[in-house]
Amino acid sequence: MSALTDDTLPITPRAMRDEMIVFAAMALLLAIVPWTGIYPFFVMQALCFALLACAFNLLIGYGGLLSFGHAMFLGTAGYVSAHALKVWGLSPELGILVGTAAAALLGLVTGFISIRRQGIYFSMITLALSQLLYFIYLQAPFTHGEDGIQGIPQGHLLGIFDLSKPMVLYYVVLVGFLAGFLLIYRTINSPFGEVLKSIRENEPRAISLGYKTDQYKMLAYILSGTLAGFAGSLKVFVAQNASLTDVHWSMSGEIVLMTLVGGLGTIFGPVVGAFVIIAMQQYLAGFGQWVTVIQGVIFVACVLLFRRGLVGELAHLLRRSL
Amino acid sequence: MAYGGIYLADEFILETSGLTKEFAGFFAVRDVALKVRRGSIHALIGPNGAGKTTCFNLLTKFLKPSAGQIRYKGHDITAMPPADVARLGLVRSFQISAVFPHLTALENVRVALQRQHGSSFDFWRSKSVLDRFNPRAHELLNDVGLSEFANTPAVEMPYGRKRALEIATTLALDPEMMLLDEPMAGMGHEDIDKIAALIKRISAKYTILMVEHNLSVVANLSDIITVLTRGQVLAEGNYADLSKDERVKEAYLGAGHG
Amino acid sequence: MQALYAQLLVGLINGSFYALLSLGLAVIFGMLNIINFAHGALYMMGAFVAYFLLNLGGINYWWALIIAPVVVGIFGMILERTMLQWLTGLDHLYGLLLTFGIALIVQGVFQNYFGSSGLPYSIPDQLKGGVNLGFMFLPIYRGWVVIFSLVVCLATWFLIEKTQLGAYLRAATENPTLVRAFGINVPRMITLTYGLGVGLAALAGVLSAPINQVRPLMGADLIIVVFAVVVIGGMGSIMGSIITGFALGVIEGLTKYFYPEASNTVVFVLMVVVLLVKPTGLTGRAA
Amino acid sequence: MAEAKLAEKPVAAAGADVLTVKDLQAWYGESHILHGINFNVKAGEVVTLLGRNGAGKTTTLKSVMGVIGKRSGSIRFDNQEIIRATSDKIARLGIAFCPEERGIFASLDVRENLLLPPVVRPGGLPLDQIFTLFPNLKERLTSQGTKLSGGEQQMLAIARILRTGARFLMLDEPTEGLAPVIIQQIGHTIARLKSQGFTILLVEQNFRFASTVADRYYIVEHGKVIDGFANSELSANMDKLHTYLGV
């Protein structure tokens, strides 16, 4: 059986240099967006999803675990942050911290339940767990069920940056995204990342070398969940609400789709994938449910025709890891 | 080796008693008492389905025994999780080749070295901290004759080389005892000779328990042979003795051998 | 007390759908090694086919019970031939992703044409009304659903466990190459198996149409509950999925009586508990 | 009774080629395993392929059976080209295969295992005759297939293909891992089948066993047939055999 991310290319020092160049280009491009007349709300949203997809990719691309419930981190952090900001009146930085911490805790708890199963079972369990959470949030008083938490105050970050100014908010979100991205990049290229890769490649062998693989997968899962939660907390400032949409299974599906389109197990793939999918939703919004159909078609096409995804195909052509 | 009284208890690095594995009423391994002498090359032979691989799986904890005990270096490891057993220096190699296909040979070995020296959970550090393992990794690759493959992804290496790489990876753990499951399977002549020489060489430092169907390898390498049939120990001894044993002839070698 | 019996009945009805759907999933998983995410969408198609038959062709419920599974089964077989087939040898997860995509397409198309609210499908005349059993009021149609599903489940079990065709299926699950070398057209059998699993889903859809309305998303949420059922019961055995399906429906019914707030979540909570106690599920067959 | 039936339907006139393999090449994925196999089997013969581990004997049988993904060259059976046919079609032409690993199904009981292969043409051995041949099976009909002892599994694997009416049998190492007494029994069975007009292509490591049943031998090495001789020429070829097989 061939694994999902079978043709990952080896990471050489040269590849790492290439990656830094691409990263710099990406950061620069994103930094000038507000001056181009592109609707910043759209890009901010895309950045949140890009971070989310990167976090998800850390787990599937490097840990070999396909979570079909990653929306639960997005939604949980969103709700907790929103509640902290609106009801407790916390400052933005604390709001983000609390939300992200909630996601980390959720990762710990759900990881404990799910991490011992692999393959499709892991996917189904994470999906079911996220649905469990969905129903809890549907009924819990603090989430306001269907109505969601609305009209969240954006406040001043660190007491200085006025987040209700789109420009300020944009750069805050961008910095958040880049920081998250770099952390993921570092994780992939860390001693821990090496072990993770070897587990994905051949878990029985890693066990036989003395690695307690469950613990590594658990850490990867928690990291991934925490970063996904961070994305969720950031998103609260962009959308100014927290709602059930973000914990619904279709959101989990979208996360998978973004990563698949960009390229599972590629570094930049999830970012590209997130932008492609968000842009598509944006421009096809007028076509109603056809968006869903198109997403389905993309899913099918990716699985049947280009399993490597956009960036993966490109990397394969260039024989570089991206 | 065991000369003085102090070492006598330690003469056998691995001992099992009453080791049994039952699969829903079927006994794959039954009441096996195995004693592996420190520093020896011990071979486990027997017909297909005799329970050799199951035995290996039990020793390395990939399977849970239904009954019986396993003692390794004086520890009772019967209930120990697999990773802990490996940490004690009891390491296996696999019947099917077990490498990390998309890591280079060097990285393959490094993953094993890294485990020994901690820091494997450090996700915030650059992996360049792993470079300190490179000299030792190169040394190990050299030992098994893979120097020129250091930067080749394992997937691109020829079959016999993968096997050698796997042994190098296993050696990186600095084990005391190695379990080799059919190390010669799927190899051509030259490879068999090379690996046999390698095994002979490393056996100076390590205890080796191996399963092998290739009788000439068994005959040449092993100090002692245990014959399993139907999950049970049929006989034990050196090759010369066993090849004369009627029961062994009947169960394994066949009437015509000897 | 009356309410308890009534909720148990409602539980049994849900259990019927869980059982039919998880049974279909198990049949498909056995042969194709695929978790059929499209199962919910195909269940929904079953209901829609019944709806079309009635409203466009004037063909009644009873015929729909036969025609809809066949039509949807054929649709499934086309899917298998044109897409799923190409996944042999790939990681199981690709099957999950592909069928998820298929589910999105099918559901999206129906949503475009029919919105997301329910279309009415009325109970066939012969099964209208109810009987007062003394301890509860039993709507006849709901009683019928339980009994009919049970019969279908047992028939499927019989087909797979006790017939020659079933022997081919089980054997091909273990070793398709060898079974083919015995002269059996295994690819065709795989296609038919997918058709059978999908047909079961469609049948459940027809059964549910008069109860649940006909809605494009009727299967989408249900399938996730069924996944939890599958995780709890494992996909190891046909009987296992039937029993787990019905049992969980009943447990859900009990929850509705004793602690209604948890009725949505009880199956998932149960899954968590089972996983904590026995990480491989009750009849675990590891993936 | 059964023998009378069998006699009515010979696969081909005795002595004619039933199977002709020419320049057979085969691949597992990327690896090229068979590099041009040539041999033939006449009706009513027992032909044995000999060769070292990994020489390609099993692969040859599998290629004939059509279960190897990529193959080229020519395989003619009963005057039909089957190099492109799928294995189910090939089976229906009357070729039956007993694989090296036996292929007993765990989810089927012994009876189901036995009755599994469909009858491809009339004239297969009836059950009672199979039970006379392998009395052990009759007693174990309801136990799970893989619960049988190794020897019994091997018997079952052979028995089930006798039922199908196929008259061309390919047996891959039917004696592997079996106790000598069972090997003897299998030897008798093969002799009997031969006398009933079956044609048998055998792969054997156990040369001593092969020599008791075979009419002709082919030596396979590195995916090629490098030699072949009749049983009558055996003693003359003993030396060569030693070097080929290292026995």
Place this chain on the structure above:
Amino acid sequence: QEKLDKTVKIGALSDQSGLYADLAGPGSTLAAQMAIEDSGLKAKGWTIDLISGDHQNKPDIGTTIARQWFDVDKVDTIVDVPNSGVALAVNNVVKEKNGVYINSGAATSDLTNAQCSPNTVHWTYDTYMLAHATGQALVKAGGDTWFFLTADYAFGAALERDTTSVVTANGGKVVGGVKHPLNTADFSSFLLQAQASKAKIIGLANAGGDTTNSIKQAAEFGIVKGGQKLAALLLFLTDVKAIGLETAQGLNFTETFYWDLNDKTRAFSKRFSERMKNSAPPTMVQAGVYAGLIHYFKALEALGGNPHDGAKVVAKMKTIPTDDPLFGKGEVEANGRVTHDAYLFEVKKPSESKGPWDFYKLVGTVPGNQAFTPLDKSTCPLLKK
């Protein structure tokens, strides 16, 4: 901002495909289109654009669309929004962006109470009105114990709250209730709880597809036969159609518009249904979209142009009395509430119905000044100045 011009952009935000799509959705967009045509402003040199969006009954989607309409598409006015949860969320956005918000579809009385806004006009009906008209009538008729089947979101909560206060004020008692998710298909277990409560009245604090499903399944479980009465607190023409007269006959409920009320409503309805896909006459919500926009255009004309300043336009709307062919005379009160007459209807028996949409019997009229929250009881902060 001070400059007036003659361009207007209107966004019809609705549930286009869900369980409220039939009673609002595309029909509301059509109503808005007809209002634009009937206003006659185009002939006077105005450019009026209409776009529509689908909020899918999700507040986050609603606000995202609203925000983008104001930011990117430069929309002035949002109409309809038939979902209380979405409506309240959009209410915040409209206020933040200083647009105009003419809500027709949402029921929650909060829009003109705690959450009222200087940019909002709530046209058609609200939960206070429903509770007082239908609720009061039922308690007075002897239905003094209630069990609520409530849609679990802003609307259901508001309707249950407002009805509960009416029930208790009139000496009745609420013995229990159960919340169900929006867009539920199978109500059996909820209905069983209602049945077990033995309450005389089962109050349906839900709407659209949820209401039709509850009523149909109540019939299946023999609830009405068992002696309990269903109170459809909110029922639309399209719902009656979906249930069928056989099951729906005899239900009492309140609306502020019915196509067959008088010649004016019949004339409009005829024009409307000719342009509808399924030839349905307008529902109360769709009629409200039309009437609300007609009044809005009057205010713009009175201002002499569009100031693109929502608060200013709404203030103007409040100074002009309302008068349109569909709802008759009324006014926009200071809290944004529009008042007009409300009608008590009963669903006809199948034998009484003479046409495909002939469903209602008028049984009473509540005058506009009594139907809605009296200003002195409104909790709207705008009034406290």
